[in-house]
Amino acid sequence: MISRQTIDEIRNRIDIVDVVSDFVSLKRSGQNYKALSPFTNEKTPSFYVVPSKGIFKDFSSGKGGDGITFVMEHEGMSYVEALKFLAKKYGVEIKEDARTPEDVAAQSERDSLYIVMNFAKDYYKNLLHKHDEGKGIGLSYFRERGFNDRILEKFELGYSLRDWNHLEHAALKAGFSESILEKAGLIVKKPAHDGKDGDDKVYDRFRGRVIFPVHNLSGKVVAFGARILTKEKDQPKYINSPETDIYHKSQVLYGLYQAKNEIRKYDFCYLVEGYTDVISLHLSGIENVVASSGTALTEEQIRLMRRFTENVTVLFDGDAAGIKAALRGIDLVLKGGLNVRVVLLPDGEDPDSYSKKMGSTDFQQYLKNRTRDFISFKIDLLSGDASRDPIKRAEAIREIVTSIALIPDPIKRSVYIKETSDLLKIQESVLLTELNKIIIQERRKRDQERDREAGQEPLPDILEEVAQASKTDPLAMVQMQERETIRLLLNYAENGVGDDQKVIDFLLGELDDIEFTNPVYKEIFEAFRNGADAATRIDNFYFLENGSDSVKRAVADLMTSRYETSPHWSEKFHIYFPHEKEVMHDVAMSNVLRLKFRLIQKMMEDNLKEMKGIKDDAVLDKHLAVHAQLKGAEKELAGILGIVVSKG
Secondary structure, three states: OEOHHHHHHHHHHOOHHHHHHOOOOOEEEOOEEEEOOOOOOOOOOOEEEEOOOOEEEEOOOOOEEOHHHHHHHHHOOOHHHHHHHHHHHHOOOOOEOOOOHHHHHOOOHHHHHHHHHHHHHHHHHHHHHHOHHHHHHHHHHHHHOOOOHHHHHHOOOEEEOOOOOHHHHHHHHOOOOHHHHHHOOOEEEEOOHHHOOOOOEEEEOOOOEEEEEEEOOOOOEEEEEEEEOOOOOOOOOEEEOOOOOOOOHHHOOEOHHHHHHHHHHHOOEEEEOOHHHHHHHHHOOOOOEEEOOOOOOOHHHHHHHHOOOOEEEEEEOOOHHHHHHHHHHHHHHHHOOOEEEEEEOOOOOOHHHHHHHHOHHHHHHHHHHHOEEHHHHHHHHHHOOOOOOHHHHHHHHHHHHHHHHOOOOHHHHHHHHHHHHHHHOOOHHHHHHHHHHHHHHHHHHHHHHHHHHHOOOOOOHHHHHHHHHOOOOHHHHHHHHHHHHHHHHHHHOOOEOOOOOEHHHHHHHHOOOOOOOOHHHHHHHHHHHHHHHOOOOOOHHHHHHHOOHHHHHHHHHHHOOOOOOOOHHHHOOOOOOOOHHHHHHHHHHHHHHHHHHHHHHHHHHHHHHHHOOOOOHHHHHHHHHHHHHHHHHHHHHHHHHOOOOOOO
C-alpha cells in the first residue's frame, strides 16, 4: 500500500485547476472556474472548480470531490491508480508500505489490463527499433511516410512480428497470464475445430503489422490500431483492438492526448478520419487534430471534443464516399452543439497524401483559405444539380433546414436561417416555418419515446414542477435544515460565533439531543461529534479521503457555490453585502431554531398519522395532549423566527 507520507505529499502538491485542466477546458468565473460537465451531455456549464478549497463540483451529475476523486471519476481509476497518476504528474516518489499477500491478490483485473497494454506498447516499440524484421519492414514503412524520430516517440509507434505467438510468449515469460492477454485483446483464442479433442488455436492479434497505440486522456495506452504492410488474402488493411473493460471505441478519439493542449491554445480542433492523417498533420505543424479511427463518429466522441473546444473544422476526402461521410458527420457534430466548419480536399486526396504533396507551409495556408462554414458547403453540395429542377431544389432546401434544426442553440439557428435565406434567395419566413415544423416533430417523437419507456402518460414538465412545489413534505423540510447544519460545519467549523465559542462547539452543543434523519448528513454530523469527543479536528478533506461516495459528493456539493457577488457591487456601485461569516452567530442560531422547528412539525405530522384509526379514547387523549404540546412549541419557535403558522 502507498504510505501515508506519500499520500500527504501528493495532496500537498495537487493544484485542482491544473489537474482538471488536463481533461477539461476551464474558464474563469469570478474566483472559481467553470466548464461543461465532463460526465453528462449538457448545454449550460454546471461544472465548477473551487481553487481556494481544492475541490470540484459537477451539479449536472452530482459528482464532486478533490483532485484525486476527479481523476478516479473521470478516468475510472482506483484510488491507488489515481494516486500513482498524480504522483507521476507532480514528481512525487512513491513509497509503499509492505504489501501483504492479500493486497497482491486484490489487485484488480482493470489494473492488470493497463499494465499488460503498457507492456505490449513497449514491446512493439522495441521490436520496431531493435529487431531486424521491425527495422526492415516497420521502420522502413514509417520512414517512407516521412515519420521522424520525434513523431515515432510522440505517438509511441511500434511493430508486431509476423510470428504467430511472439508477443504471447514474451508476455507469458514476463508473468502475464493467457487470460489477461485475451481480455486485453492482444491474442486471439479459437477453439479446436469441430469440437474434437485438441488444443485451442492461440495467436497474436496484430502479427505482421505496424502498431498505432491509442491513448486515453491521461496518456495510458488502452488499445491498438494495426496496419498490414504485405498483401495477404482475407486480411483487412487495418484491424483494431476489441472492446475491453478499459477501451470503448465510441468514447475515444485518436490523438486527443497529444492534441489537447494545442486545442485549448487555438480553441478549435481539426477532425480527420485515420491514424496517419493525424500524424501527417502533426508533421505539417498542425497539432490540434484528432481522428475517430475504428468507428464512425459518435455522440460520445463529440462530447469528448466539446470538453476542450466548441469549434471543429472537419477535413474530408474529396471522393463520393468522403462527401457522404461529410454530410453525416456535419449533422452529428451540429447536434452535439459544436460550431462546424468544413474543408473538402480535392478528389482522390486525403489529409495524409495532400499534406505531403503540398508541404507544410502551403498545406497550412490551403486549410486557412479553403475552410468554409457548413451552410455554404452544404448549399453548394446539395443545390449544384438542383438549380433547374424545382423538386430537387425543394428537397435540398429541406435537407439544409433539417441540419439547422439539429443545432441546440436557438440564436445560432436563427443566424443560419438568415444566411440560408440570403444564399438561396428564399424568404426567411418560409424557412422558419419549415424549421419550426421539424423541431416540433422531433420534440413530439422524443415525448412519445419517453412516454413509451415510462409506460404511462407523464405530466408536462411545467405542471409537474408546480405539482411538486405545491406539496409540503415535513421530512424533506427537516432534511433541508440538516443539510444547512452540515454546510455550516464544513465551511465555518472553526469560525467564531461570539464569547470565544466556535461554530462547531455551538452547533454540537445546541443539537446534542437531535437525531439526524438523512443518513449521509447523519454520518457527517456524527464524525464531527466523535472528532470533538476525541479532541481530533475533523475537516473537509477528512471526508473527501475517508467518506463513502455519497458523503464525498455531499461534501463537495456543500463546499461549492454556483453563485457569488460581483466585486462591482462594492467597488463600483458602493453597495455592500455582509459576508456570511460576519454574521455567523445569527446564521448559526437561525439554523438551530429552524431545524428544531421543522423537527417539531414532522413530529406533529407523525403524531396525526398515528391518531388515524385509533378507537381507544384513552390512547387518543394521550395523542391529543402530545399534539397540544408540540403545537405550543411550534408557535413559540415560529414567533422567534417570524413565521406564520396555522392555528390547527
